[in-house]
Amino acid sequence: MSDEFDDIQAIFFEECTEGLTTAEEGLSAMQAGDVSAETIAGVFRAVHSIKGGAGAFGHSDLTAFAHKFENVLDEVRANKIVPTPGVIRVMLSSFDVLSDHVEAAKGNAPRPNDGAALSALEQVLANKGVPEGDAPAAAAPAAAAPAPAPAPAEEEEDEFGFRPVGVSLEDLDSPADEPAGWVVRFKPSRAALANAGEPLLTVRELEGLGARVESVDLSGLPSLRDIDPEDSYVTWVIAAPAELPESDLSDCFDFVAPDSVIEIKRAAEDVLPEGATEAEMDGDEIPFVPVTATVDDFMDLGADPAPAPAPVAVEAPAAAPAPAPAAAAAPPAGGGGMPPAGGGGGGTGGGGPAKPANEAAQTIRVDLIKLDLLLNLVGELVIRNSILADRLSPADRQRVELPELARLTRQIQDNVMSLRAQPIRQAFSRVPRMLRDLSVETGKQINLETTGETTEVDKGVIEKIGDPLTHMIRNAADHGLESAEERIAAGKDPAGTIKLSAEQKGARIFVRVADNGRGINRERVRAKAVEKGIISADAQLTNEEIDQLICAPGFSTAEKISNISGRGVGMDVVRSNVEALGGRVEIHSVPGEGTTFTMILPLTLAILDGMIVRLAGQRFVLPLTHVLETIQPEPGQVKRTSPDNEVIDMRGEYLPVKRATEIFGLNDDRNIEDSLVVIVESESSGKVGLVVDTIDDRREVVIKSLDQNLHPIRGLGGATILGDGSIALILDIEALVSSPSRYTPKGLAA
Amino acid sequence: MTKLILTVDDSASMRMLLKTSLTSQGFRIESANDGQHGLERMHEVKPDLLITDINMPKMDGFELIEAVRKVPEFKGVPILVLSTEFSDEKKTRARNAGATGWITKPFEATKLGAAIRRVCP
Numbered sequence: 001m002s003d004e005f006d007d008i009q010a011i012f013f014e015e016c017t018e019g020l021t022t023a024e025e026g027l028s029a030m031q032a033g034d035v036s037a038e039t040i041a042g043v044f045r046a047v048h049s050i051k052g053g054a055g056a057f058g059h060s061d062l063t064a065f066a067h068k069f070e071n072v073l074d075e076v077r078a079n080k081i082v083p084t085p086g087v088i089r090v091m092l093s094s095f096d097v098l099s100d101h102v103e104a105a106k107g108n109a110p111r112p113n114d115g116a117a118l119s120a121l122e123q124v125l126a127n128k129g130v131p132e133g134d135a136p137a138a139a140a141p142a143a144a145a146p147a148p149a150p151a152p153a154e155e156e157e158d159e160f161g162f163r164p165v166g167v168s169l170e171d172l173d174s175p176a177d178e179p180a181g182w183v184v185r186f187k188p189s190r191a192a193l194a195n196a197g198e199p200l201l202t203v204r205e206l207e208g209l210g211a212r213v214e215s216v217d218l219s220g221l222p223s224l225r226d227i228d229p230e231d232s233y234v235t236w237v238i239a240a241p242a243e244l245p246e247s248d249l250s251d252c253f254d255f256v257a258p259d260s261v262i263e264i265k266r267a268a269e270d271v272l273p274e275g276a277t278e279a280e281m282d283g284d285e286i287p288f289v290p291v292t293a294t295v296d297d298f299m300d301l302g303a304d305p306a307p308a309p310a311p312v313a314v315e316a317p318a319a320a321p322a323p324a325p326a327a328a329a330a331p332p333a334g335g336g337g338m339p340p341a342g343g344g345g346g347g348t349g350g351g352g353p354a355k356p357a358n359e360a361a362q363t364i365r366v367d368l369i370k371l372d373l374l375l376n377l378v379g380e381l382v383i384r385n386s387i388l389a390d391r392l393s394p395a396d397r398q399r400v401e402l403p404e405l406a407r408l409t410r411q412i413q414d415n416v417m418s419l420r421a422q423p424i425r426q427a428f429s430r431v432p433r434m435l436r437d438l439s440v441e442t443g444k445q446i447n448l449e450t451t452g453e454t455t456e457v458d459k460g461v462i463e464k465i466g467d468p469l470t471h472m473i474r475n476a477a478d479h480g481l482e483s484a485e486e487r488i489a490a491g492k493d494p495a496g497t498i499k500l501s502a503e504q505k506g507a508r509i510f511v512r513v514a515d516n517g518r519g520i521n522r523e524r525v526r527a528k529a530v531e532k533g534i535i536s537a538d539a540q541l542t543n544e545e546i547d548q549l550i551c552a553p554g555f556s557t558a559e560k561i562s563n564i565s566g567r568g569v570g571m572d573v574v575r576s577n578v579e580a581l582g583g584r585v586e587i588h589s590v591p592g593e594g595t596t597f598t599m600i601l602p603l604t605l606a607i608l609d610g611m612i613v614r615l616a617g618q619r620f621v622l623p624l625t626h627v628l629e630t631i632q633p634e635p636g637q638v639k640r641t642s643p644d645n646e647v648i649d650m651r652g653e654y655l656p657v658k659r660a661t662e663i664f665g666l667n668d669d670r671n672i673e674d675s676l677v678v679i680v681e682s683e684s685s686g687k688v689g690l691v692v693d694t695i696d697d698r699r700e701v702v703i704k705s706l707d708q709n710l711h712p713i714r715g716l717g718g719a720t721i722l723g724d725g726s727i728a729l730i731l732d733i734e735a736l737v738s739s740p741s742r743y744t745p746k747g748l749a750a
Numbered sequence: 751m752t753k754l755i756l757t758v759d760d761s762a763s764m765r766m767l768l769k770t771s772l773t774s775q776g777f778r779i780e781s782a783n784d785g786q787h788g789l790e791r792m793h794e795v796k797p798d799l800l801i802t803d804i805n806m807p808k809m810d811g812f813e814l815i816e817a818v819r820k821v822p823e824f825k826g827v828p829i830l831v832l833s834t835e836f837s838d839e840k841k842t843r844a845r846n847a848g849a850t851g852w853i854t855k856p857f858e859a860t861k862l863g864a865a866i867r868r869v870c871p
Contacts (some may be wrong), residue, residue: 004770014765045805049761052803055856056767063856070834195819195850196828202869255830255851255869365762567846 003098012053016102019046021429027092027452028432030466035083043091044073047098059105066101068121069094075125076209086130088167090446091121096433125380145570181242183251187220187235187261190262194230197255203236205252211240236260242266275305282673297512368459371419378413379702383721385409390724403522421456424502424511427465428453431473438477445484445495446477452502459511461601465511466579468574472513472597473498475571480515480595492516508625510582514596522546529555547587551575574599582623582717610701610720612728613678613692616666619728620692621701621720626680626733630689630695638672648677648689657689658737663715668693680733703730753870754778757812758788759832760806762854768801768832771859778803779864785809789817792824799870802823804833804840812847819848828869832857 009222044095051066072091074254075081083091100112124130188199205211217235221227241247246264253262385406389397397403432448439446481487488494499514522543525648529535530547541549549555553572574597575585583601602608602625610621631650638648638657646657657677661668677689702721717732755777756816757768763780766808773778780795780840782788786809788845800818804811818824822841833840836854850869 008766008770011766012761015761015763015787047809048805048834052855053761053763056832057763058856191845193849195845197850197869198828201868204871205868252868254865392780 009057012057013102013106014365015107016050017052020051020099020102021425022046023095023452024429024432025425027088027095028448030083030086031092031112032087036304037077040077040083041075041237044070045074050098050102057105059101061111061114062105063292064096064100065094065098065118068118069098072121073126073386077106080660081124081128085605087124088211090117090124090130092436093117094435099433109493118645132151137369148487160383171412182211182240182244182249183214183263183265183267184238184240184247185235185263185265186238186253186256186257187217188232189230189260192256192260193232199232199234199256201240202256204254206240206249207239209240209244209248211238212245213237213251214239232260239267245275285293352489366419367658368420371416372556375416375420376702378409378416380721381409382413383725386722387725418456420459422459423453424455424457424462426511427457427462427469428502431469432464433478434470435498438474442477442481443483444477444481446481447495447497449497449499450501451499455502455504455509457502461509464577465559465599468577468585468599469511471571471574472599473500476513476515476595476597478515480517482518486518488519497670509598509599509601514594516594519591519593519595520547520550520587522591525549543589544587547589550587551585582625584734589619607731608701609702610699610730611678611695612697612699612722613676614696615664616661616668616670618666619722619726620660620731621728622680622690622692623717623730624676624698624735626682628679628681630663630678633672633675633677635673638677650679650687650689652688655687655689656685657691659691660715660731660736661691663736664713680737682734682737690733690737701728701730715734721726752776752778753798753860753866754780754795754802755799755866755870756788756791757781757832758783758791758800758802758806758811760784760803764803767840768782768862772866775859775863775865777863785811785814785817790870792821792827795858796823797827799827799866800827801832801866802829804831804835804844812843815844815849816849830865832862 011637023043023046026039026046029039029293030043047066047070051063052071054060054062054066069091070089072081072094076083076087076091083178094117097112097114100109101114103109104111119388186199186202188197192199208212214237218233218236220233220235221232223547227233249264250262253260256262316568389406390403392400392402428450430433435446435448438444476498477496480494481498487496497516500514501510501512501514503510524536526541526546527629529546529552530537530539534552535541535550536553551571551574553576555572571585578585578599582602583599586598586600587595588598589595608621609624611624611627613620613622631648633648638646640646646659647654648657659668660666672691675693676695677691677693678695679687680690681687691738701722703718704720715728715732716736716738718730719727720730724730753776755772757765757772757779759765759768760783762783765783766813769779769781780791780797781789784806785802788800792800798862802811802814806814809817811833815829815831818827818829829839829848831844831849832855833850833852834855841852851865853865
């Protein structure tokens with residue numbers, strides 16, 4: 001059970017993460033001016049769900065904070081608090097504290113200090129907004145006074161079994177003299193019956209406590225002809241033993257609608273249907289006991305941090321210091337600064353019937369391993385399909401409906417692939433928070449603009465771009481953007497902007513972090529690179545090449561090691577991480593205008609759009625993402641410039657030519673004119689011509705990683721199974737073209 | 751006979767929590783993840799009791815309760831609301847929609863079980 005509980009709790013934490021993402025998106029949208037009801041409702045629902053789950057799993061700190069936050073959101077949702085920029089700011093910082101609380105609940109962090117955030121929220125509640133001067137004023141005016149109703153009061157109420165049950169308003173006398181027996185008078189309302197309440201259940205429950213039905217008052221029954229089977233006509237009078245606590249009796253009526261008549265009195269008292277609201281007691285003669293009768297009502301079972309009980313009900317027998325009856329007991333004490341009707345009277349609009357805004361994803365959770373296994377199996381299925389197609393005659397293929405089978409298999413494959421795809425939003429979600437912190441740390445004003453967060457990317461890619469992304473953002477905030485003074489001096493808006501975007505182009509995802517800061521100081525970068533021995537002092541470099549130096553291993557331009565980006569990891573880590581994913585980083589910088597870092601990533605790690613080529617007769621897969629064009633060289637178009645170097649003349653541009661067969665040590669005496677040259681582009685070596693025998697096919701292949709115990713060969717990135725069941729190795733273009741032309745083959749028998 | 755309960759909540763953890771804590775108390779549990787889904791499941795599983803959350807996407811708890819009560823077959827099915835909401839206004843709305851009872855989250859498993867037996871013995 002406890003394992004199970006942990007499992008469920010783990011899911012709850014995942015939901016928290018989703019909820020926080022939704023909330024943050026909503027809040028950011030609000031900050032950007034979108035204060036539509038859907039957006040607000042989306043944020044509300046997210047925080048609300050976190051609170052609900054947190055309560056269920058016993059995270060009281062998180063529950064309490066979420067509760068206060070939710071109160072404010074509820075008021076905003078009910079149009080009682082206007083979401084001014086000041087209010088939104090309070091909500092954003094509350095959001096941060098909420099995230100910290102979630103981390104604390106997970107056990108990853110100490111309990112956050114939420115005092116400031118709580119009092120800011122309380123002041124927003126008390127003032128119905130944030131006073132003119134923006135930040136919630138330190139001194140909340142008198143409004144705060146009535147609110148922080150004594151928390152203990154609530155507990156006492158609980159001890160005394162306070163229940164928001166509709167009980168007729170009577171003074172609560174005769175607490176402790178020698179108690180007489182109880183007399184309970186009960187007449188369910190019509191509404192109670194309509195809501196599938198069953199009064200006999202309540203009666204039986206009372207009987208279970210030792211009570212017995214004294215009489216059944218049928219005077220309200222009309223004649224048979226006039227009976228409405230859905231109406232309520234019967235009143236029970238029940239006697240219960242004196243020693244029973246009143247709460248035991250009232251508990252039985254937990255689900256009985258308040259408009260029903262429920263009176264619980266000591267026998268001595270006069271029991272009159274005083275609280276009877278809708279007394280349909282005009283009755284006639286014939287007795288009739290409704291069969292599908294019902295009772296219903298509303299109670300609070302759980303100990304919500306601030307359950308606002310029905311103010312009608314007052315059951316505080318001799319609660320010692322309790323001031324006045326009705327009014328005093330009602331306010332939701334635990335809610336602290338919340339005005340009594342706050343959560344409740346929220347007007348009709350407040351009811352949570354908000355139409356789905358950021359539609360919460362309807363998800364089931366599947367272990368990624370299972371998904372990968374499925375993907376693998378589907379890959380095998382596709383392969384078997386091709387094998388089958390190869391072995392059957394065209395007529396047989398049609399006869400066994402192979403094309404249809406192949407189509408279905410392909411659809412399954414596409415679907416399974418898409419299962420691994422997730423919106424890149426997940427990777428983006430921590431950026432706003434990070435920037436808010438960075439803004440505080442650096443004293444810079446930073447605006448964030450995000451686009452394309454719904455772009456779907458393979459989960460593996462999302463998981464792995466988190467760190468590079470973090471670093472790029474920090475770099476942009478710390479190095480890219482200037483201080484406000486500097487910006488003003490340069491005639492810019494004092495607030496800097498970082499644009500974060502994602503878009504899909506073909507099988508690649510472009511993730512950009514663009515700042516409108518000072519741009520790369522190429523002189524300084526160059527000087528630093530010389531100083532660090534990365535380039536020689538007389539190296540001739542283009543602007544782009546200088547920019548690229550930022551990503552060179554061991555390079556860091558930070559003049560002062562800041563807490564933010566100078567953490568010993570440089571942009572080289574970004575590049576190597578991205579390259580490990582089969583992607584690359586581009587840098588574009590304009591002095592005085594800003595810098596854009598672009599991560600270009602494969603859409604998926606599991607499948608690859610490949611060109612099947614032959615090298616010395618063997619088949620290899622060349623990832624299409626690198627391919628620019630393919631040409632059949634004219635005689636003389638490929639020239640040898642030195643014994644080891646060849647170039648190809650591409651419309652006047654000379655590109656180095658590499659022979660993969662030589663690199664892998666494969667025998668190849670094919671004439672260059674009989675070969676094809678595939679022009680590929682690589683991050684490290686730019687455009688390079690790669691000589692291949694022929695191109696067989698173009699297809700998507702399922703990437704199988706090479707077993708660990710195989711000796712790694714530079715230039716090979718994995719393997720795949722082709723349609724005929726044979727294995728083809730996948731070329732790692734980046735490594736291949738940057739490796740020396742001659743390669744000493746190790747472990748690869750030609 | 752084992753009572754069959756349909757729980758409707760958009761939170762997977764809440765659904766699972768309900769399922770584990772109520773299954774161990776001898777109830778059979780089916781679940782749905784929003785109001786719309788809940789309404790569909792009502793027709794499929796015809797439960798003895800419906801427990802629903804209020805704040806849900808697509809169709810919220812109020813709408814679900816109203817929709818369920820419109821189906822003659824479900825007129826007698828008790829409906830409990832299980833929500834973190836606690837305001838009178840919400841409770842009144844739920845009752846007007848046709849809810850039988852209201853339980854505030856978080857819940858204690860045994861109390862929930864007792865509450866269920868109160869409307870659905």
